[in-house]
Amino acid sequence: PSDTGRVLSIQSHTVQLENSAGYPTFKGQVLNGEQLWELIEGLEANGLLYYTHLLTGYIGSVSFLNTVLKVVDKLRSVNPKLKFVCDPVMGDEGKLYVPPELVMVYREKVVPVASVLTPNQFEAEQLTGSSITSEKDGQEACNILHAAGPSKVVITSINIDGTLLLIGSHLKEKGQSPEQFKIVIPKIPAYFTGTGDLTTALLLGWSNKYPNDLDKAAELAVSSVQALLLRTLADYQKAGYDCQSSSLEIRLIQSLDDIRNPEVKYRAKRY
Ligand code: ATP
Ligand code: MG
Ligand code: NA
Ligand code: MG
Numbered sequence: 001p002s003d004t005g006r007v008l009s010i011q012s013h014t015v016q017l018e019n020s021a022g023y024p025t026f027k028g029q030v031l032n033g034e035q036l037w038e039l040i041e042g043l044e045a046n047g048l049l050y051y052t053h054l055l056t057g058y059i060g061s062v063s064f065l066n067t068v069l070k071v072v073d074k075l076r077s078v079n080p081k082l083k084f085v086c087d088p089v090m091g092d093e094g095k096l097y098v099p100p101e102l103v104m105v106y107r108e109k110v111v112p113v114a115s116v117l118t119p120n121q122f123e124a125e126q127l128t129g130s131s132i133t134s135e136k137d138g139q140e141a142c143n144i145l146h147a148a149g150p151s152k153v154v155i156t157s158i159n160i161d162g163t164l165l166l167i168g169s170h171l172k173e174k175g176q177s178p179e180q181f182k183i184v185i186p187k188i189p190a191y192f193t194g195t196g197d198l199t200t201a202l203l204l205g206w207s208n209k210y211p212n213d214l215d216k217a218a219e220l221a222v223s224s225v226q227a228l229l230l231r232t233l234a235d236y237q238k239a240g241y242d243c244q245s246s247s248l249e250i251r252l253i254q255s256l257d258d259i260r261n262p263e264v265k266y267r268a269k270r271y
Helices: 033-045 062-078 101-113 121-128 135-148 195-209 214-238 253-260
Strands: 007-010 015-017 028-030 053-056 083-086 152-160 163-170 179-186 268-270
Touching (some): 033 062, 053 062, 083 101, 101 135, 152 195
Antiparallel strands (some): 179 268
């Protein structure tokens, strides 16, 4: 397998805001669906529409999400093997942070065309319509999502009694049962911004290198993210900051070595 590729990434980068929406206020502009389509036309005019992967994250409106669906079709008309890695960002910890109409669009139109799906616990519940309170529920949610389309599903975390579990599931052949695993992640008592984006991006990268080994891709992704989060926490603590009080900005640049070359300290356990 080749370890190079071309990724078109559409997510919160389709805004220009002076800070993330996690702050009390934000100013700037948000790209709309027509403006996204103009960019695609520009790429097409220059022969730049060949991508191996489309990565999507936070999308704030139904019209933008519908344009993303048009982009999927367009990119697949150029490269039928395009992998669509979809982080169905809708909410967390029991709360939606997108308009509720988006849920049905994800369920009915987006999930069916996704290759890889990386919901958190709440998003997996929204997409399957069933609550996840155990590992078994998590595995079952993956089965439901496979039946709807994607061959790889990673629930990036479910919270079971204060411990985080990542649950991965790879349906290698239709009609067979998926290979499923968990990675146990000790919960750090702080709240971070950007962990979901980073996890999905790393899963994309490592899955491109190891297309038949989702366990390994997830181990590498989790190990990078954890090294980065521990560095972030230590950094804030050194500055005397109360880490419980608000969300911490992840130390991305300072963690480049851990991102490129993680030491695998978190292991996948097969079910
Ligand atoms: P986001 O809120 O950025 O959208 P998400 O809800 O989509 O994130 P999560 O499953 O919460 O995604 O987090 C992604 C990964 O980040 C997890 O797999 C875990 O490795 C790590 N992570 C996030 N928060 C913590 C934490 N408090 N302690 C340990 N690991 C964490
Ligand atoms: Mg979360
Ligand atoms: Na996620
Ligand atoms: Mg997320």
